[in-house]
Amino acid sequence: MSRWIIKGLKTGVVTTRYPRHTEDAPGVSPGLPRAMRPGEDAGDTLGYDCPTGALRHVDGRLVVERGRCVHCFRCVRNVAKPAPWEDGFEWTAIRDDGSRVPGAFQHSIYICVIDAGGCGACINEIKHLNNPYYNIHRLGFFITPTPRKADLLLVVGPVTDHMKVALQKTYDAMPTPKRVMAIGACAISGGVFGSGFVTGAGIADVLPVDVTIPGCPPPPLAILHGLLVLAGRKDAAQALAPSLKSTKKTAEAG
Amino acid sequence: MDIEELMSQARSMFPGAIERVVHSGKGGAEIQCRREALQRLCDWLFNQKNYHFSGLIVEEHPHNWQLRYLFTGPEILLVKTGAPLEEATFPSISEAVHAADWHEREAEDLYGLTFEGHPLLGDFILHDNAWQEGIAPMRNGFNPEVALANRLPNREWRPRRILTAPGAFIMPIGPVFGGATESVHFQLETTGEEVIRAFPRLFFKYRGVEKLAEGRKIDEALLLAERFAGNTAFAHALAFCLAVEQLADIKAPGRARILRIFFAELERLRHHLGVIAGICNSTGLVVAASQVAILEEEALRLAGGLAGHRYLFGLTVPGGLSLDMNDQACREVAVNAQDIIRRLDGIKNTLINTSSFMDRLEEVGMVTRDQARGFGLAGPVARASDYCNDLRRIQPYSGYESFDFKVPCETEGDGYARLRLFLAEAAQSARIMEQAVAALPPGAVFAPCEATAGQALAGVEAPCGGMWNWLRLDEYGTLERYHFLTPSFSNWHGFHLAVEYFTFQDFPIILATFGLSVAENDR
Structure with a gap:
């Protein structure tokens, strides 16, 4: 056992200096398209179709819906005029209806994670929150296997049909006060799967969403930012778009 | 043995069974076989000629069914049979x-075949306690855009029980369990200490990707191919692009082909590091995990720094890559990868002395070569049991x-x-x-x-094992049929072999050593 202790000590501290300082190591975040800044010319930036509708032209302006972006990079690679892109990872959006979301929990947050049909990348990034590079324990955040102890539910995936019951039961098993965080494009908007016969268009159809973290998958730092917003230690990037409403259709059985 | 010789043998053994043989490029063939002789021909190929069975591809055409059984070995053989729709x-x-x-x-559940x-x-795939039988969502005419109304699930559905010993019970695990894990459900039959029968109940994450892909253009389908299993996205996207x-x-172009190998191996390295971290974690060895x-995160950052995305999304496209790379940057990544391996070696040396x-891995979770x-x-799971493909x-x-x-190979087949x-x-x-x-x-590029x-039909060796993509394109450039044969699907099928007759404490460790992806299986 002592060998492991020595090995651990020898490795030194690799943990990010975020949130005290910024983190700009290469490869920590894929970035996201951003809205036009005043004075920038939208021009023909949309000579292509954004496959998930994250970018749209409205009255000559470029509108970005971050929760839909799946990082396909088609708007920046091999196009005449690339869409404006921003690095960074502080993308958290919160519900803004007067209810208390930022600073909902003051000190520590216990987190229950549920995979409602994700591709595995979001789950992997959540796992990495516990690796020494991010180490959320130092900030008072803990992943717990049981919803009974959890303050916060992290949901990934578009919500598949088979996971609906499990998702609802997990949510119901949590004590109040509780908050729900949608991680990634699928959980926010259905992502590449979208609303279909076995997939939903995000978790807003099933549970009340308080916080969303855009990205496909959002890098660990983006999720960490969301946790800090909930703990009142960082500000959210934006308010949640009101368009996050149910879009489910039904049809007669064939 | 070439295909001509194989077919003449088959013709003499099963007279009248083979109607037609169509040669394809790269030493493959499509063998049209009569429905009545299908069993015997497949039996012969699998058990006598030692072909690996890679999967079944079902297609519904306007008037008939076409089934292709994929056997792989030195040649790729598609045994094809058919029947009128009714x-x-x-x-x-x-x-x-x-x-x-x-x-x-799968074919029964999704197409209604018997x-x-x-x-x-x-x-x-469609759980009986959520869906009635006979829905067959992959059939033409089933609308994948809307949720099915008139659901008549079987409320009487109960887990299957085989064990009748006194005190036997089913230990259910999942679909939500243990921190950040993918959703899967296990029914472990036991009388107390040992797992005697294990049923993994999968497809909680069934997203109907193959159905969603139908009728889509190649560009749109590429997004699905890439993102149905994000941990091995590059390999899946590559298989799709090779098929297109x-x-x-x-x-x-040559540069793109070499860069694709470079990134496929970077992804394999990162995936395997994740599995190894999972194995250390499952035994409670937190420092090692x-x-x-740390190494896995560094591999993710290497990918992110070079290709713009930590999981290499959006990189490979039909015709090459979406982005050219700087040679020097690639060299640095290769050097860093060697450094990761050097440090991994140090960890390995400490691990085998712990x-x-x-004790938790050796002679635990055995799979024999015959079982494999x-x-x-x-993939790695098969190769650890001396079944090298x-x-x-x-x-x-x-x-x-x-x-x-x-191609590393081991004989013991344990954890x-x-x-x-x-x-x-x-x-x-x-x-x-390098x-x-x-x-x-x-x-x-x-x-x-x-x-x-x-x-x-295109195959690549994904990190979890060989995966095949079957693609049918119509004259308008939209997909008529898209089928994945994924390694996780086969490996989940055999997973129960490893956990049966081991104790409950061994279960999470064996699960970790299999390195299974649920998303890749569920689709």
């Missing part, structure tokens, strides 16, 4: 070819034939053999990356790719 009954081959068991269950002689059909390039009858997780860790072959296991070697693609690398295999393959990946940057030619109507 005769949706086929003989089950799974008694002789056990690897076909789950494939037939396989005569199959012991257990129904309640597979077959239809366009082009090859990606953290040490390996007896509390080794019978269940059609793929690596598409990079037996069906080289994208230029792997010019690389010098080993430790699987750990050694993941370690050895990670080292080989770094070696291939060779790739040395061989990197100048030039374009993209060539225009105009796919024409037709069918294509």
Whole structure:
């Protein structure tokens, strides 16, 4: 056992200096398209179709819906005029209806994670929150296997049909006060799967969403930012778009 | 043996069974077989000729069914049979070819086909406690855009029980369990200490990706191919692109082909590091898990820094890559990968001297070679049981034939053999990356790719094992049928073999040594 202790000590501290300082190591975040800044010319930036509708032209302006972006990079690679892109990872959006979301929990947050049909990348990034590079324990955040102890539910995936019951039961098993965080494009908007016969268009159809973290998958730092917003230690990037409403259709059985 | 000789043998053994043989490129053939003779021919190929069974591809055409059974070995054989639409009954081959068991269950659940002689059909992908039988969502005419109304689930559904010993019970685990895990449910039958029968109940994450892909353009389907299993996204996207390039009858430019190998190996390295970290974590060896997780994070950052995305999304496209790389940056990544392997070696040396860790892996979760072959296991899990199948070697693609690398193989088939295999393959990946940057030619990374109507089958060795993509394109450039044959599907099929007759404490460790992806299985 002592060998492991020595090995651990020898490795030194690799943990990010975020949130005290910024983190700009290469490869920590894929970035996201951003809205036009005043004075920038939208021009023909949309000579292509954004496959998930994250970018749209409205009255000559470029509108970005971050929760839909799946990082396909088609708007920046091999196009005449690339869409404006921003690095960074502080993308958290919160519900803004007067209810208390930022600073909902003051000190520590216990987190229950549920995979409602994700591709595995979001789950992997959540796992990495516990690796020494991010180490959320130092900030008072803990992943717990049981919803009974959890303050916060992290949901990934578009919500598949088979996971609906499990998702609802997990949510119901949590004590109040509780908050729900949608991680990634699928959980926010259905992502590449979208609303279909076995997939939903995000978790807003099933549970009340308080916080969303855009990205496909959002890098660990983006999720960490969301946790800090909930703990009142960082500000959210934006308010949640009101368009996050149910879009489910039904049809007669064939 | 070439196909001519194989077919003449088959013709003499099963007179009248084979109606037609169509040769395809790269030493493959499509063998049209009469429905009545299907069982015997498949039995012969699998049990006498030792072909690996890779999967079943079902297609519904306007007037008939077409079923293709994929056998791979030195040649790629598609045994094809058919029937008019109204005769949706086929003989089950799974008694002789056990690897076909789950494939037939899938076809029954999604297409409503019947396989005569199959012991257990129904309640597979669409759970019976959520959906009634007979929905068959993959049938033409089923609208995938809207949720099905008139749901009549079977409220009486109960888990299957085999164990009748006094005090026997089912220990349910999941679908939500243990921190951040993918959703899967296990029913473990036990009388107390030992897991005597294990049923993994999968498809909680069934997203109907194959159905969603139908009717979509290639560009849109690429997003699905890439993102249905994000941890191995590059390999899946590559298989899709190779299939499309077959239809366009082009090859990606040389530079793109080498870079694809470079990134595929970077992904394999990162995936294996994740599995190794998971194994350390499952035994409670937190320092080791953290040490390996550091390496995994570094591999993710290497990918993110070079290609713009930590999981390499959006990188490969039909015709090449979406982005050219700087040679020097690639060299640095290859050097960093070697550094990761060097540090991994240090961790490995400490691990094998940690007896509390080794006790949990050695002679735990054994899978024999016969079992691995019978269940059609793929990838590192199969190779740890001395069943060596690596598409990079037996069906080289994208230029792997010019690389010098080993396909590690182990004989014990226990948890430790699987750990050694993941370690050895990670080292080989770094070696291939080094060779790739040395061989990197100048030039374009993209060539225009105009796919024409037709069918294509492309395989790549994904990190979890060989995976095949079947593609049928119509004349308007939209997908008529898209089918994945994924390694996780076969490996989940055989997973229960490893956990049965071991104790509950061993279960999470065996699960970790399999390195299974739920998303890749569920689709």
